[in-house]
Amino acid sequence: MAENIIELDNIDVTFQQKKRKIEAVKDVSLHVEKGDIYGVVGYSGAGKSTLVRVVNLLQKPSAGRVKVNGDVFYENLNGKETVIDSKKLREKRRKIGMIFQRFNLLNEQTAVENVEFALKHSNLKEKEITEKALKLLELVGLSERAKSYPAQLSGGEQQRVAIARALANDPEILISDEATSALDPKNTIQILDLLKDLNARLGVTIILITHEMDAVKRVANRVAVMEQGQIIExxxxxxxxxxxxxxxxxxxxxxxxEAIATLKTYHLAKLQENEKIMQLIFTGATISEPITIKLYRDFNVEANIIYSNIEVLGATPVGTLFVIIKGIEKDRQAAIAFLKEKGIVVHQIGEEELSND
Structure with a gap:
């Protein structure tokens, strides 16, 4: 079993605004395993950024427990608050890099100087700091722009500098807080692919805060969905x-x-005898197999496709079919057993999923 590098348990974050108490995060628990790219998705104001700032105590929680890489940063589960020593916290924060939507670069310094700035409290000599900064710029594909100032760089290039700076102290965790929100689609893809590459090459654990599901789909292996300060799924x-x-x-x-909207055209009341609506989920190699033909040929079961979609999740193609399966009960059950043996997820669509509520 993989090791948890981040453990957030029963986290509350409340703010007092005049006479009003705002519950930004409510009883949230989230465990992130070492090497994960964990996507936290939700609309603006859902509490995503507040929750993740709890990881390095940039936002101190009101209650709960924060444990990072074996160290308890904060604990208040029974009214007694314990907080990590401030000196030790500063040391631990160096192993948690952060990248933001607005880059936060120093405009009067070049790309390499911006990266060097993150190393000014290290034990490296001046020459070693410059050498490391240049290597980091090379790592993010910007070695030729080392002497350029932020104003001379595109948005995507500025974010690459920010990523190089976040990697300066060899972090074990990288927090990306809406890091692609200000970028155009092409640069967004490039930055996401860079993060995925850094995760694979360096083993850095990444938390990806975003409101864009396409970003999560491209790089994450685990996902949490937030709404009104809570993780709902x-x-x-x-x-x-x-x-x-x-x-x-x-x-x-x-x-x-989209699928449910299409399916409502085929409401259960309209189904004929021996017809059922099924959702079939294919992964990998099974996508290319002529499944519907096999159902008819081998089991005398007709499969009328009413919705289909293929997504690439990470590097794995995943297909979804919604079909009306027609055949006698015995044949339908034999066909479903065959599908499950092939590793296809089979789910029967019921009345409640097609309701008009």
Whole structure:
């Protein structure tokens, strides 16, 4: 079993605004395993950034427990508050890099000087600091722009400098807080691919805060969905995209809502005898197999496709089919058993999923 590098347990964050108490985060628990790219997704104001700033205590929680890489940073589970020593916290924060939407670069310093700035409290000599900064710029694909100032760089290039700076102290955790929100689609893809590459090459654990599900889909292996300060759903990337349970998750995923809208045309009341609506989820090699033909040929079961979609989740293609399966009960059950043996997820669509509420 993989080791948890971040453990957030029963986290509350409350703010007092005049006479009003604002609960920004409410009883949230989130465990991130070493080497994860963990996507935390939700609309603006959901509490995503507040929750993640708790990891390095840039935002102190009101209650709960924060444990990072074996060290308890904060604990208040029974009214007695314990906080890590400030000197030790400063040391630990160096192993938690952060990148932001607005880059936060020093405009009067070159790209290499911006990276060097993050190393000014290290034990390295001046020459070693410059050498390391240049290597980091090379790592993020910017070695030729080392002497350029931020104003001379594109948004994507500025974010690469910010990533190089965040990597300066060899962090074990990298927090990306809406880091692609200010970028155009091409640069967004490039930055996401860079993060995924850094995760693979350096083993750095990444928390990806975003309101863009496409970003999560491209790089994350686990996902949590937040709404009004709470995590309403979490799981593997595959689980969240293929079998979303909460309405907000379905909105983010998109395909499920499109499918249900299509399915309402075939309301259960219109189904003929021996017809059922089924959702079939294919992964990897099974996508290319002529499944519907096999169902008819081998089991005398007709499969009428009424919705289909293919997503690439991480590096894995995942296909979803909604079909009306027609055949006698015995043949349908034999066909479903065959599908499950092939590793295809089979889910029967019921009345409640097709309601007009």
């Amino acid at each position: 979490k799981g593997t990337l595959h689980e969240i995209f293929t079998q979303p349970k909460q309405q907000l998750t379905k909105e983010f995923v998109g395909g499920s809502l």
